Amino acid sequence: xxxxxxxxxxxxxxxxxxxxxxxxxxxxxxxxxxxxxxxxxxxxxxxxxxxxxxxxxxxxxxxxxxxxxxxxxxxxxxxxxxxxxxxxxxxxxxxxxxxxxxxxxxxxxxxxxxxxxxxxxxxxxxxxxxxxxxxxxxxxxxxxxxxxxxxxxxxxxxxxxxxxxxxxxxxxxxxxxxxxxxxxxxxxxxxxxxxxxxxxxxxxxxxxxxxxxxxxxxxxxxxxxxxxxxxxxxxxxxxxxxxxxxxxxxxxxxxxxxxxxxxxxxxxxxxxxxxxxxxxxxxxxxxxxxxxxxxxxxxxxxxxxxxxxxxxxxxxxxxxxxxxxxxxxxxxxxxxx
Amino acid sequence: xxxxxxxxxxxxxxxxxxxxxxxxxxxxxxxxxxxxxxxxxxxxxxxxxxxxxxxxxxxxxxxxxxxxxxxxxxxxxxxxxxxxxxxxxxxxxxxxxxxxxxxxxxxxxxxxxxxxxxxxxxxxxxxxxxxxxxxxxxxxxxxxxxxxxxxxxxxxxxxxxxxxxxxxxxxxxxxxxxxxxxxxxxxxxxxxxxxxxxxxxxxxxxxxxxxxxxxxxxxxxxxxxxxxxxxxxxxxxxxxxxxxxxxxxxxxxxxxxxxxxxxxxxxxxxxxxxxxxxxxxxxxxxxxxxxxxxxxxxxxxx
Numbered sequence: 359x360x361x362x363x364x365x366x367x368x369x370x371x372x373x374x375x376x377x378x379x380x381x382x383x384x385x386x387x388x389x390x391x392x393x394x395x396x397x398x399x400x401x402x403x404x405x406x407x408x409x410x411x412x413x414x415x416x417x418x419x420x421x422x423x424x425x426x427x428x429x430x431x432x433x434x435x436x437x438x439x440x441x442x443x444x445x446x447x448x449x450x451x452x453x454x455x456x457x458x459x460x461x462x463x464x465x466x467x468x469x470x471x472x473x474x475x476x477x478x479x480x481x482x483x484x485x486x487x488x489x490x491x492x493x494x495x496x497x498x499x500x501x502x503x504x505x506x507x508x509x510x511x512x513x514x515x516x517x518x519x520x521x522x523x524x525x526x527x528x529x530x531x532x533x534x535x536x537x538x539x540x541x542x543x544x545x546x547x548x549x550x551x552x553x554x555x556x557x558x559x560x561x562x563x564x565x566x567x568x569x570x571x572x573x574x575x576x577x578x579x580x581x582x583x584x585x586x587x588x589x590x591x592x593x594x595x596x597x598x599x600x601x602x603x604x605x606x607x608x609x610x611x612x613x614x615x616x617x618x619x620x621x622x623x624x625x626x627x628x629x630x631x632x633x634x635x636x637x638x639x640x641x642x643x644x645x646x647x648x649x650x651x652x653x654x655x656x657x658x659x660x661x662x663x664x665x666x667x668x669x670x671x672x673x674x675x676x677x678x679x680x681x682x683x684x685x686x687x688x689x690x691x692x693x694x695x
Numbered sequence: 696x697x698x699x700x701x702x703x704x705x706x707x708x709x710x711x712x713x714x715x716x717x718x719x720x721x722x723x724x725x726x727x728x729x730x731x732x733x734x735x736x737x738x739x740x741x742x743x744x745x746x747x748x749x750x751x752x753x754x755x756x757x758x759x760x761x762x763x764x765x766x767x768x769x770x771x772x773x774x775x776x777x778x779x780x781x782x783x784x785x786x787x788x789x790x791x792x793x794x795x796x797x798x799x800x801x802x803x804x805x806x807x808x809x810x811x812x813x814x815x816x817x818x819x820x821x822x823x824x825x826x827x828x829x830x831x832x833x834x835x836x837x838x839x840x841x842x843x844x845x846x847x848x849x850x851x852x853x854x855x856x857x858x859x860x861x862x863x864x865x866x867x868x869x870x871x872x873x874x875x876x877x878x879x880x881x882x883x884x885x886x887x888x889x890x891x892x893x894x895x896x897x898x899x900x901x902x903x904x905x906x907x908x909x910x911x912x913x914x915x916x917x918x919x920x921x922x923x924x925x926x927x928x929x930x931x932x933x934x935x936x937x938x939x940x941x942x943x944x945x946x947x948x949x950x951x952x953x954x955x956x957x958x959x960x961x962x963x964x965x966x967x968x969x970x971x972x973x974x975x976x977x978x979x980x981x982x983x984x985x986x987x988x989x990x991x992x993x994x995x996x997x
Binding site: 375377378379382384423424425427644645646647648661664665666 | 966967968969973976977979980983984986987990991993994995
């Protein structure tokens with residue numbers, strides 16, 4: 359990691375508490391992560407592991423109807439988003455961050471044509487005139503790989519397929535020329551054949567514009583194909599992070615190993631059955647000491663239940679590979695830096 | 696069950712208290728009234744509030760408190776009958792139209808539209824003109840004026856819900872039409888219609904009072920708020936309480952039924968935790984965090 363380049367978005371020691379009518383949930387419990395320019399960071403984890411809340415929470419994009427307490431810092435463009443006034447935050451959301459959601463059909467307004475929705479965004483944040491914004495929107499649609507963009511400009515969302523709409527969503531997210539693109543499970547609602555195209559599109563856009571991409575997903579295939587770095591979250595904490603190569607080929611944390619072993623490998627000769635991780639993720643209502651994964655872990659030791667495992671950097675040239683499991687590090691004699 | 700109770704506890708009971716008081720007074724009116732509300736006493740006409748007559752008496756010496764209480768009972772019963780009848784007719788016709796569709800729907804929709812196009816009080820007035828004045832013709836007239844709204848809403852809900860994938864799933868699993876309607880669609884219809892009806896109840900109380908005010912509803916000896924307003928009108932300058940007291944009762948009930956409807960409608964919307972509860976929860980969380988840190992420090996030093 360080059361030290362002179364500032365990260366585009368750096369979350370540090372983020373803690374997010376959600377207070378709903380009957381329960382308090384520690385959705386994010388001390389997460390640190392960052393994106394550099396031109397880098398794609400994948401955030402992997404189960405439902406409820408804090409993937410979405412940790413990245414979108416500092417932007418103020420949280421469920422309605424709950425009270426939220428945020429601690430820690432989330433720096434973007436030299437400013438801390440935590441505690442920022444909502445008007446400025448809204449400006450940041452449009453201009454600095456682009457967000458792609460899981461379901462493109464409900465993310466676009468069905469009452470408005472697709473094109474004008476893009477043009478409006480471009481007009482608002484880039485100060486373009488009506489006509490220039492229209493041209494920009496058509497060119498965004500074209501760059502998002504939508505054939506016949508002039509025609510699509512005047513289409514309503516229900517006239518387009520899911521894959522087309524997700525392309526339009528990407529175009530919309532890019533309309534204000536953001537520095538960071540956050541893709542929240544962008545391929546979950548799409549056909550397998552379209553998924554690859556959308557991921558390739560995100561990758562290409564990132565290369566062309568040199569933006570930082572945060573890819574929130576539980577699709578290991580997507581991680582392998584587009585990401586540079588991976589952050590594995592478990593129950594609101596970072597379990598392991600490092601380059602895609604390190605994490606996917608030599609995972610250390612028992613949870614990462616379990617996660618990777620649970621992906622069926624249909625190219626394997628002997629067709630070994632996919633493994634599963636026994637048990638369920640812990641509830642995040644009670645704060646308990648120790649490793650959150652201890653209950654389901656095969657390597658568990660008594661100290662795991664009382665001591666929070668520190669994130670240790672293990673030998674890796676270039677991108678640091680960090681793991682929150684001292685037990686495996688010690689047992690397998692992995693060198694710590 | 697406890698969560699249900701908890702939700703009820705969270706309701707804005709202070710503003711809703713007039714509804715509760717209204718219903719209780721309506722039910723227990725015969726025991727609350729000190730006097731026969733129709734009994735005249737020419738020795739005590741137009742008296743001010745006193746221990747004998749809490750709200751005073753009117754120009755015929757009738758006890759105003761007893762008349763307001765009796766009026767609550769009349770309004771409550773009439774309102775309940777009209778609402779139940781209008782809901783039954785409206786939901787049945789509307790749901791049937793929505794579920795069956797096609798020409799049947801077209802015909803029923805036209806009927807509903809015609810009923811909606813005419814102002815409900817005008818329908819009521821016309822019907823009373825045909826049926827003659829009286830308690831039951833008022834109820835019939837109001838029911839026939841009120842059902843169309845519920846029919847329209849029921850049909851809209853049924854049409855929308857029929858598009859949902861779970862209806863298709865039920866069909867795939869071999870559910871009959873009756874089962875699909877009763878089990879899967881009716882709860883949605885009732886959910887919306889009952890919320891609307893709870894807010895509508897206030898408007899109905901007002902309509903009953905209006906008809907009586909015009910002399911088309913409840914016949915004179917029976918106590919009724921609208922009638923009390925008419926009776927008091929001639930004395931409005933000297934004895935304004937004759938108008939103000941029944942007027943206040945009416946206003947409170949109408950406003951508070953509207954609030955009840957709103958409380959029903961907002962019940963399902965999650966609200967952020969605020970105030971004392973939030974402080975308590977934050978303190979609990981901070982204590983939990985300290986306990987965790989202490990436990991982890993102890994483990995680290997050991």
